[in-house]
Amino acid sequence: MKLSKWLLSIIVAVAISLLYVHQQVELVKLSYSIDCKEAALKYMLDRRARAGYNVNNLEAPSRLENALLAQKIEVAYPKRAQIVKGTPSPIRMAKAGAKSATRLRTAAVEKRSFLTGFFEFFGIGAEAFAKEK
């Protein structure tokens, strides 16, 4: 009896020790894994930074000018009279307000719902709508 109690205690102590060792081994493995992943992250971030740098380099005005010159392409700014403003930009549309935006959208090639058409019929911009046939 005494012997089996003693043996049980030893077995329990050994089991706990083994569990502790296993835990430590896993911790060390985790450390190595973290290390690897951090190195990979650093490498990717570096590559991203380099790619950004290369893009900036490629977009540098002086480099673009030299590239055009090398191809003997002459680019000139348009004169004031040559600039014709067309469709408003999306930013301007947003600033003009939702109603105006809606009107402009319906002026494009889109099917208008009956309700939209009904309410807009009584709206200010009714005459300006393009009818889709």
Next chain:
Amino acid sequence: MHSGILRARQTAVFVAFFLLLTFLLLRLLYLQTVKHSFYARIANQQHIVEIELPPKRGTIFDRRMRVLAVNFNTDSVYANPRIMDDKRDAAIRLAAALNLSAGDVYARLRRDKAFVWIKRKVTPAESSRVKGLKIEGVDFVKESKRFYPNSSLACHIMGAVDIDNKGLEGLELLNDRYLKGKSGCLISAQDARRKLLQSYQNEFIPPKNGHSLVLTIDEVIQNIAERELFKMYDKYHAKGASIVVMNPKNGDILALANFPNFDLNDHGRRPADSVRNRAINDFFEPGSVFKVITASGLLEEKAVSLNDTFFCENGEYKIGSKTLHDVHPYGTLTFKQVIEKSSNIGTIKAASLLGPERMYKYVKAFGFGDTTGIDLPGEVAGIARPPSKWSKISMNAIPMGQEVTVTAMQLACAISVIADNGYLVRPRIVKAIIDEKGETVKEFPAIVRRKVITPETAALMRYILKGVVDNGTGRKAKIEEYTTGGKTGTGQKVEPSGGYSHDKFTASFIGFVPAEKPAMAIAVCVDEPRVVYYGGDVAAPVFRNVADQTLKYLRAKR
């Protein structure tokens, strides 16, 4: 008897082992308790490591958030001489791969150290060459390096950093405390191969990366200014040249360029005369561009009106023992024509109506003799002596831009006064400081320093200076689609032996565009152009080209 001897031997062996065990237990007790701290310290030294985590230096952006300066990691080559066999051979091969002296490399490898630098922050090509050598004991470590994607663009504004990313010049120096960030710290255990065991991390303080700068500079306008300035600098073999493009309303510097310039990515090998920022470091006698100040003072004090006439002595005016000349002989000119045609004689006669005290008052009011306050290091104030220190002929010299020295930046600010209805603004290069997330940390608002002249006087001056471009010496500054106003200047340089030179000049043009509602003020200053040296011929075309292209670019942007 026999059993007695046996028992005695048994006892002796037992006692011996008992004593040995006791000794070992006592020794163990001694090491674990008395010497505990000593051995724990040694163990910590071996297993616990403290690593400094360097911060990432802040980025520099232009006003449209285009990157002008950025950091990323590059390889630095180091060696562990203690584990190297053939150091001589390694030195020769490394020197060939890294463009270094074999002797220097060998001297480093002969040191009794576990770590010696071979070359820091190498190019990718050098790194791959060294990797290909596969030399035992040679390895790499990542270090952060500053790169400038546009090479030499705005080099005098950006400045430079040293090998440890510490600002040395320009904005890199002035804003180093914002850009550099703060190092972090990691205290962790390491294994026998010195690999970090982050699960046993004791302490982690993350690094605080540096803040970024947003400048008022526009990359495209800067490129336009540099291109046009270089064309002229090269054509006339000038000693130096500067251009400042400024928004007169808020003082934003849209472009600032100097020649000679240098490559920011290779600043260690730049020529000595390319280092300084001439637009703020160099002062010179401005010549006729200074007549803008004289004319502004006369109109503001109502000492003259536009149609007052002055006899210009047909180009030769004797004052005491000196004779003052005009470039072309003129008879009677109106005050407006005096400025348009840049008559020295007409200007001196008109300035005599102002007097020394009032002349000096406007010289100081326009900002001469003081720094402009631009956020760049090394700015000089120039020289503007008070009337108490003037000579008898100073009143015949200062109104036409002699006996006073100015910088290109001061001239740009002065013409901005005319453009901005009489207000002197402080020029600024840094618009804001932002953090990593893009949140504004600090903003630098536009500062109006003072009112110099009334809006009415400024309007009159704009009208006169428009006439300079339409009818006068500044015809080569005329732009097809916009009205322009400005003033030419050709200042004689002083010889080292004293007296004015007859073959060394500073050619300038200061102006604004459009003339009615100026959006831009530009100052172009050229040091010692050869063959042709008049401001109207050398500097005015640069103004025209830069203003024309910049306005078209701004129009297209809108």
